Amino acid sequence: MALAAGARVQARALLRPWSRVLSAAPGRTPAAGGGGPGARCFGSPRVLVEPDPAAGMAVMKLRKPPVNSLSLELLTELVISLEKLENDKSFQGVIITSDSPGIFSAGLDLMEMCGRDPAHYAEYWKAVQELWLRLYLSHLVLICAVNGASPAGGCLLALSCDYRILADNPKYTIGLNETQLGIVAPFWFADTLVNTIGHRAAERALQLGLLFPPAEALQVGIVDQVVPEDQVQSTARSVMAQWLAVPGEKPGAGGPRQLWVLQGQQSHRPPQPDAPHETRGYSRQRAVCKSQPCHFQQQAALVLGPP
């Protein structure tokens, strides 16, 4: 499996010129069988991965000082790290957090969007979309431990996870504040916000470019929980344990963990800019279907005639 995953990364590298940036990335160190908090870390220059296979999860830390801006390199390394974890049956969940408490991520890297040629912009935006799709559609349970400010693209990163825990520090605001910068959030950023806080709240937040401090963030629903700063990581682990307790195939049980994505067809296609709002089907339901007796599959094939 690890081999196959490696081969797949290779194949992708041929097609994607930006994968060359990873030439310096250390290869994945397979986690020791027993695992546990003491398992060897791996990752890439900008993404630190701390595996805890005994708990069925890993912590993925953004480390691109000073502000974890989402450069092409960081985006690429995030996708590859996630892919590795997805291909390793030891892991059912990932906690995403920042290696630099105080700033979760400042969002997209403006340097990637100024003074470059159109091909670069296209490549960059492709990478942004790919990270979003990867996160949103991952079969892994993704808990976001937001341990710092999280504007714009940083907020999108958090919104693409299954659950968000924000450190209770008034400086740690979160939101899609693009309009305050004189720009506008792409429609898929906006849709992801609508899915999280509802249409009207999202409309207002987008129009005014609102950044929510913790109490407001909790109230509007852009995060699920606010905890004291020193409890963010431990809370993330507790929440992860709760999510991983939802029944499913246990690690090593044989076949791959099955994912039932609501509207799978739509979700696996990238959103189309000209698709009408709310038809792009970003919904998902991370749930597993035990192997044999699952006749719920039946329903997918049923079409009633007119009543």
Add this chain to the structure above:
Amino acid sequence: MALAAGARVQARALLRPWSRVLSAAPGRTPAAGGGGPGARCFGSPRVLVEPDPAAGMAVMKLRKPPVNSLSLELLTELVISLEKLENDKSFQGVIITSDSPGIFSAGLDLMEMCGRDPAHYAEYWKAVQELWLRLYLSHLVLICAVNGASPAGGCLLALSCDYRILADNPKYTIGLNETQLGIVAPFWFADTLVNTIGHRAAERALQLGLLFPPAEALQVGIVDQVVPEDQVQSTARSVMAQWLAVPGEKPGAGGPRQLWVLQGQQSHRPPQPDAPHETRGYSRQRAVCKSQPCHFQQQAALVLGPP
């Protein structure tokens, strides 16, 4: 009308092998003209119908001990009972409740989904969909008096009604808890929940398979009202009176009560598994249009040219 309805049931019986299960069902006893709480009950082995034509409504009670599991027979009898009430102009509303307080319905009958042949699974799922469509699109006002636990399919039954009143007993939880059983709610179950409690709350509830006790159920919006256990039925009657006071043709006024379903075209087609989320148009608006002066119909035909 009763004849026509009977003929229709006959015709359907030819097409649907499972209607044979109803051969033992007592025929409908036409309600006495004056009606009132003392009107004769009718129904089928598993569905008790208590008509109250004076109030323009009937109470429909599930009676399939011990837990009102939704077997093929119960589903079929529910649909037929509903159809009878729909075809009788004495009735504008139905209260759905359980004849066994303590359990509203345990949901789909797992016995129907294990160790049977594929044709049976298809037949069973068709019946589940048919009940849901019938309820969701009924022109009758449907008030659900949830007088017991209501997991999974029991919850869907409640969600398909217009208004939900839950008895205030901590044991009476309600929710789509399929993932806790290692299975996954069909997309139309999920969509119905999204319509009721919103996207984000539904996403989390589905992923974790949450069952809400009364206070939480009210807060998240999966029920509309929580009342003491002994007031569930009386509250349902009060709410029904409020709904039936919305203007419309009175019983016996002549033409059939007109239903304006929002997005009628979509609603009357069964949902397609591959349709994108939120395009399946389950919305409805139970409202009537008095006969002549209703030029609101005009709007449906209007299409403006580009501004």
Add this chain to the structure above:
Amino acid sequence: MALAAGARVQARALLRPWSRVLSAAPGRTPAAGGGGPGARCFGSPRVLVEPDPAAGMAVMKLRKPPVNSLSLELLTELVISLEKLENDKSFQGVIITSDSPGIFSAGLDLMEMCGRDPAHYAEYWKAVQELWLRLYLSHLVLICAVNGASPAGGCLLALSCDYRILADNPKYTIGLNETQLGIVAPFWFADTLVNTIGHRAAERALQLGLLFPPAEALQVGIVDQVVPEDQVQSTARSVMAQWLAVPGEKPGAGGPRQLWVLQGQQSHRPPQPDAPHETRGYSRQRAVCKSQPCHFQQQAALVLGPP
């Protein structure tokens, strides 16, 4: 620009017989360069426009006593007044309010929908839709100062603005109460309500024809703010200042203010009656894009291949 706008109105007049009703309307008086609260008012018989170019905004007052019912003439004058303001770069925002405190608008004019010929109904409904589309898609920031009762079509007018402030008077209720009149709100009225207060709350409000007094209106979210009656206008001005502070091209900066409408393609087409719910794309994001460095445009052209 003013000339061009005039010519455009002329051209439209040829196509629309109802524009003849405006023959008596005084021509637009160009606002004095410096502007300010003392700038000359203009408007038409039923719409009073008080420009305040120094603040970048105007106040538009409905004055069709006694109840500001939305007659064909009033609808037409509202559209034309809005068009004039949109074509004048001095204005970035409009406050919409009633010239007769106590009643914001009683909604559609029933006289237009009784005893007339089908062509008139079509013309009238076209005008209703046109106003709604104009408001909903306007690049101007629209703040609604609801200084009186606002049922049915009056509520739609308010819902089509970006922000709603309601005077705190228990008599000033707001809602789509069509079913209480025995009719039904057109689907685009309903959709606009769903976008504002969510699916379930809208469903119930539409089915029962609910009119919300101020406290309830705020709680359900049909208005954004409730203030004492004598502070409605001043609050509207403060809110407008906040919205206009979102960065964008300043008046007179050269090119036209750029509007990024979410799902622009859909929004600019009128809704189709047979389009499924939630696919009609009414969402919008009023945000501006500074001229050159806006490579966010890139994203619109991106389509990723399958992952």
